Amino acid sequence: MNQTKRQAIFDRLAAAIPEPTTELTYSSPFELLIAVVLSAQATDKGVNKATAQLFPIANTPESILNLGEAGLKEHIKTIGLFNSKAANIIQLCRQVLEKHNGQVPQTRDELEALPGVGRKTANVILNTAFGYPTIAVDTHIFRVANRTRIAPGKNVLEVERKLDKYVPKAHKKDAHHLLILHGRYTCTARKPKCQDCIIADLCEFKEKSV
Template identity: 80%
Template sequence: MNKEKRLAIFDRLAAAIPEPTTELNYSTPFELLIAVVLSAQATDKGVNKATAKLYPVANTPQAILELGEEGLKEYIKTIGLYNSKAANIIKLCRSLLEKHDGEVPQSREQLEALAGVGRKTANVILNTAFDQPTIAVDTHIFRVSNRTRIAPGKTVLEVEKKLEKWVPKQHKKDAHHLLILHGRYTCIARKPRCQSCVIADLCEYKDKTDS
């Protein structure tokens, strides 16, 4: 795929999704960080239900520490892997208070040093909370990148590196959410909705669906 076609793809996605952003509910970088940690192997909808009850009670590192691990579990027990997530969030909150004055750090290295935060989560925070042009490759982005041939790769890191290299500069900041939303609602896993896809004629997927 050449750069002209990639530019056309991102231009069309940007026109079709004019305000691309996360579907997780949050009002501060800390709330976003907790929501993203909770979202691993869980739906955004499920996370939003839990945080809607949690955040009015505790939405700072200190407040969550005061809840304690068992208290936190009561709010997030509807989410998969809630036991390990609760343990990680308590450690994460302690680290934020001890090392970062309770603030979410703005570097990947410092974010990845927090319990429960890997490269993908760090990229989401840097992009969504701090407007950095990072691209976190989740299952949707991995699928869309390979299926369309925008940035084919066998591993998440390979796809991420290719996207960083090949996404047109003007679309770098929004590329993460454009690709997620396209994958979540149009280029879905089992049967992509090629008939209603705005980039169907540019996409290099060989098995396009008719309906």
């Protein structure tokens, strides 16, 4: 995969998805942080359903702490791993209040120090809430990067580093969501829709169905 081809791929994806963004529903960096923590091994649709009930009642560190762990669990019990997520979120809220004056921090190290927040979640927050050109490699991005050969790698960190190196600068801020949406709706896991794919002629997937 050469850089000319990568440029063309991102140009086409950007033209097809002019305003790429997360499908999680949120109205503040803190709401996004909670939604992303809840989204681990869960669907955005399932998270949105739960937060539609939670956020009108509690959408700040203080109000979630006032709910308590048991109260929080009642609102998120439809989401997988809700017990451990509730425990992490309560600790996270306490830490955001005590160490960051109630504001979501804007550095990777500070975000990763929060309970329940790993590198992927930190990258999502930096990119989506604050506009940094970070790329969080989830299962969709890992698959698309390897399958197309845009940035092949054996693990998520290797793929992230290659994407950081190879994604054209003009597309760096939106690359995260462009690749997720392409993987979610076109370059799907079991049956990629190669016949409908706008980058099929540029993709280097050997088992293309066109």
